[in-house]
Amino acid sequence: MSQRSAGSGARRSRPGRSQVILDDDEPDVSSQPSSSQVQRARCSFTPQQIEQKVAEVVQFILIKDQKKIPIRRADVVKHVVKEYKGQYPGIIRRAGQTFEQVFGLNLVEIDSKNHVYILVNKLHPLPGEPISMCPGSPKTGLLFVILSLIFMKGGTVKEILVWNTLKKLRVYEGVKHEEFGDVKKLVTDVFVRQKYLEYVRIPHTEPLEHEFRWGARAEQEVSKMKLLQFIGELHNEEPQTWTQQYREAASVESNPR
Amino acid sequence: MSRQMGDSHRRFLQTMMSNGVISSSQASALHRHCCETHGAHYSQEKVEDFISVINAQLQPLFMHIRKGMSEEDGLDYFALVNMAKTDITKMSSDYADNELELFRKTMDLIVDSENGTASSTDILNCADSLQTKKLKKKETEHVLNKFVQDKWLNEIEGEYTLSTRCIIEMEQHMRTIYPDLIKRCFVCHNIAIQGQICENAVCGIKIHLPCVARYFKGRTDPHCPSCNDFWTHEIPEVQQYSSQTLQSQSSCAKENTAGPSTSSTLATRRSRRS
Numbered sequence: 001m002s003q004r005s006a007g008s009g010a011r012r013s014r015p016g017r018s019q020v021i022l023d024d025d026e027p028d029v030s031s032q033p034s035s036s037q038v039q040r041a042r043c044s045f046t047p048q049q050i051e052q053k054v055a056e057v058v059q060f061i062l063i064k065d066q067k068k069i070p071i072r073r074a075d076v077v078k079h080v081v082k083e084y085k086g087q088y089p090g091i092i093r094r095a096g097q098t099f100e101q102v103f104g105l106n107l108v109e110i111d112s113k114n115h116v117y118i119l120v121n122k123l124h125p126l127p128g129e130p131i132s133m134c135p136g137s138p139k140t141g142l143l144f145v146i147l148s149l150i151f152m153k154g155g156t157v158k159e160i161l162v163w164n165t166l167k168k169l170r171v172y173e174g175v176k177h178e179e180f181g182d183v184k185k186l187v188t189d190v191f192v193r194q195k196y197l198e199y200v201r202i203p204h205t206e207p208l209e210h211e212f213r214w215g216a217r218a219e220q221e222v223s224k225m226k227l228l229q230f231i232g233e234l235h236n237e238e239p240q241t242w243t244q245q246y247r248e249a250a251s252v253e254s255n256p257r
Numbered sequence: 258m259s260r261q262m263g264d265s266h267r268r269f270l271q272t273m274m275s276n277g278v279i280s281s282s283q284a285s286a287l288h289r290h291c292c293e294t295h296g297a298h299y300s301q302e303k304v305e306d307f308i309s310v311i312n313a314q315l316q317p318l319f320m321h322i323r324k325g326m327s328e329e330d331g332l333d334y335f336a337l338v339n340m341a342k343t344d345i346t347k348m349s350s351d352y353a354d355n356e357l358e359l360f361r362k363t364m365d366l367i368v369d370s371e372n373g374t375a376s377s378t379d380i381l382n383c384a385d386s387l388q389t390k391k392l393k394k395k396e397t398e399h400v401l402n403k404f405v406q407d408k409w410l411n412e413i414e415g416e417y418t419l420s421t422r423c424i425i426e427m428e429q430h431m432r433t434i435y436p437d438l439i440k441r442c443f444v445c446h447n448i449a450i451q452g453q454i455c456e457n458a459v460c461g462i463k464i465h466l467p468c469v470a471r472y473f474k475g476r477t478d479p480h481c482p483s484c485n486d487f488w489t490h491e492i493p494e495v496q497q498y499s500s501q502t503l504q505s506q507s508s509c510a511k512e513n514t515a516g517p518s519t520s521s522t523l524a525t526r527r528s529r530r531s
Contacts, residue, residue, distance in 0.1 A: 055318045059341060062274075102314045103274075104267030123268050126294060130286035131279055133272045 050087060054094040056080045061095065061107070065119045068194040068217070073115035110195060110216035118195060120220045138179045139186065143196055145169065146187065148227055150212055152245060158202070159210040162187070191215070224249035265297040266311050273322060273337045277408050278422035281324070281333040284308075308335070325425035328373070328418070328451040329411065330496055331467025336425040355389040356400050362387070363401075363410065367419055368431065368438050373451030377401070377415040419450050443482055444468035453490040460484035470495045 060080045064071045076092070077085055084091065096107040099119065106120045125133045149165055150157050163173045166183070177183050188210075191197040195217035202209045214222075228239040228249050240246050268291045273279065279287065285304050292299035292307075308322050315321055319341035324333055352360070362383045366375035377398075384397040392400065401417070404410040408422045419427075428448050432439050440463040442449040449463045462483045464472065470493045473479040479488035 051317060056341075058318055098318070101262060102267070102318070103270060104264060105271075121271070123264060123271060128290070129272070130290050131272055131276055131283050133268065134275050 045084065045087060050084070050091065050094075053081060053084050053087070053091050054098065057091055057095045058098050061099075061117070061119065062103075068118075068196075070110065070193075070195050070217075071117045073117075108220055110220070118217050118220065120217075142166075142171070142180060142183075142186070143191060144227075146191075146197065146212065147214060147218055147222060148231060150214055151224060151227060152231065152242070154244070156211050156213050159188075159199075159212065162212055223253075225253050260310055260313065262310060262314050263297050264295040265291040266307065266314075268294065269307070270311050270315075270322075270337075273335070278334055278336040278420075278425070281335065284335050323425050325421060325428075326445065326447060326465070326467075327421040328424070328449070328465050328467070329421075331465070331471070334421045334425070336422045338426040352400075352403075353390075355387050355392055356403075358387050358389045359384055359392060359397065359400055360404060360409070363404075363417060364419065364427075364431070367417065367450065368435050371454055373449075374416045374418050377412075377417065380417065424448060424450060442468050444472050453488075455481045455484060455486065456489045457481065457484050457486040460486065466493050467496065469493060 057076060057080050060076060061071050064075075073088075073092075077088060081088055081091060092107075099105040099107050100122070104121065104123045106122055107117055108120050109115065109117050123133075145165070146162055149162060153161070166172070171177055171180065171183055173184050175183070180186050187197070188199050192199045192215065195215040197215045197218070198213040199210055200213070202211050224245070225239070228242065228245055232239040232241065235241075239249070269287055272287055272291075281304075285301070288304045288307055289299055289301070291297070305324075312322055319339065321338050321340055322335055323338050324335050326332070327334055359380070363375055363380050366379055366383070367373055380401065381394055381397055384392045384394070401410070401412070405412050408420050410423065411418045411420050424431075431448070440449050440452075441447065442452060442465045443462040444464050445468050447465075449465050452463045452465045453469050455462045460481060460483050462481065464482075469490070472482065473488065473492045474495050476492075479492060480486065481488055
């Protein structure tokens with residue numbers, strides 16, 4: 001909690017040298033003797049300084065992940081890495097190793113063009129935990145219903161079908177829900193930003209229509225096979241009853257990402 | 258003995274991260290669960306060793322799993338604390354500036370008070386004078402609720418106290434900003450916020466309620482352990498399950514339903530005020 005920032009506020013001071021702001025678009029250093037100072041600054045980060053940066057990046061990502069907000073490289077550089085930008089690939093690789101070794105989390109790049117990352121848990125919650133590993137939120141239940149619907153309908157569903165389904169659970173598009181608040185915002189905005197859902201416009205529709213698909217985080221975190229087994233239990237059927245879905249779930253299972 | 262981090266440690270850490278604070282009996286049960294789940298070697302009495310393996314890895318990341326005693330039930334708890342003071346952790350909280358100011362004011366009131374509590378009325382009053390941005394009465398109540406939910410404050414019948422998690426995490430900070438106000442418990446020597454103070458103005462030592470209960474247990478004529486004056490306060494009962502090492506999972510289940518503060522501390526506090 002940031003009350004502590006009101007205290008001594010002892011920021012670890014860095015040697016002044018590393019404060020030199022670097023022009024980071026690979027300069028042709030060799031042809032410019034005057035930039036030798038810059039070059040020295042670039043190489044002058046000690047292993048301890050790099051270590052410190054890695055730790056800061058790990059903390060930054062953990063904090064962002066608490067709200068399930070995907071992490072953009074641009075933000076990591078702007079808020080944490082700063083003048084260490086030239087060292088970014090090494091730093092992010094080390095951060096990834098730390099997540100794996102210490103926390104059992106995978107740092108996954110879900111968008112390699114814009115460099116967007118999420119954390120995916122390698123350890124799954126289990127029944128019979130003395131204290132829950134991820135205290136459940138009712139919102140997760142709502143999300144699960146929507147993901148199931150999309151999966152069972154072949155990967156894409158029109159928005160109207162989602163709302164009609166939720167209506168049966170007494171969750172209404174325009175009505176403030178006791179638990180979920182503004183449901184429309186939760187489903188079409190929050191879940192979408194968290195990358196659990198994709199919400200896209202269907203082209204050439206008048207009036208405007210949207211459809212839902214699984215988002216990148218759902219693809220990483222949610223097991224289609226487990227979902228299908230759950231649906232099977234509800235219907236008292238074997239998961240194999242749904243041939244197409246079973247095939248897809250099995251193929252994901254056999255090709256671990 | 259292996260000092261290597263395994264999945265059992267990682268599972269333990271993740272559970273700590275999502276819960277913030279757990280009682281030592283929960284920690285024991287979780288230790289066992291994690292070891293059994295991942296087929297790691299398990300020995301009942303080694304929970305602290307197990308945690309120290311995790312702490313060794315957390316140390317470079319400015320995090321630490323730290324043990325501390327609850328001032329309410331006298332039991333040990335483990336909290337995951339953040340030791341960094343960089344800009345990054347400032348962003349860690351979901352709290353707005355005026356909410357943080359309200360927290361600081363609440364902490365001032367609690368530390369200033371003799372018994373370590375602040376009434377909701379007093380807190381609501383100081384919400385009017387926030388410098389960052391004033392909070393309406395309704396908003397203040399909402400924010401206070403959030404502090405309780407996030408386990409930074411405890412609340413019983415309109416009286417707020419600092420939670421175990423808060424004390425474990427903020428002890429150092431509180432010592433820095435209230436150097437003259439923070440006392441140590443005369444019995445257990447840990448930081449004492451809630452407790453009883455010797456009425457002898459020259460003495461004025463402080464003792465935690467659970468420590469008072471244990472120290473004066475069975476004595477009909479209690480005297481201050483420091484100045485030997487008569488101890489005027491009501492002596493609370495020793496709680497039934499305060500022998501920590503013998504705790505089983507059943508008491509862990511009990512805590513889950515009853516919450517961290519129990520009825521007997523409540524009774525003590527009421528009798529003190531009357």
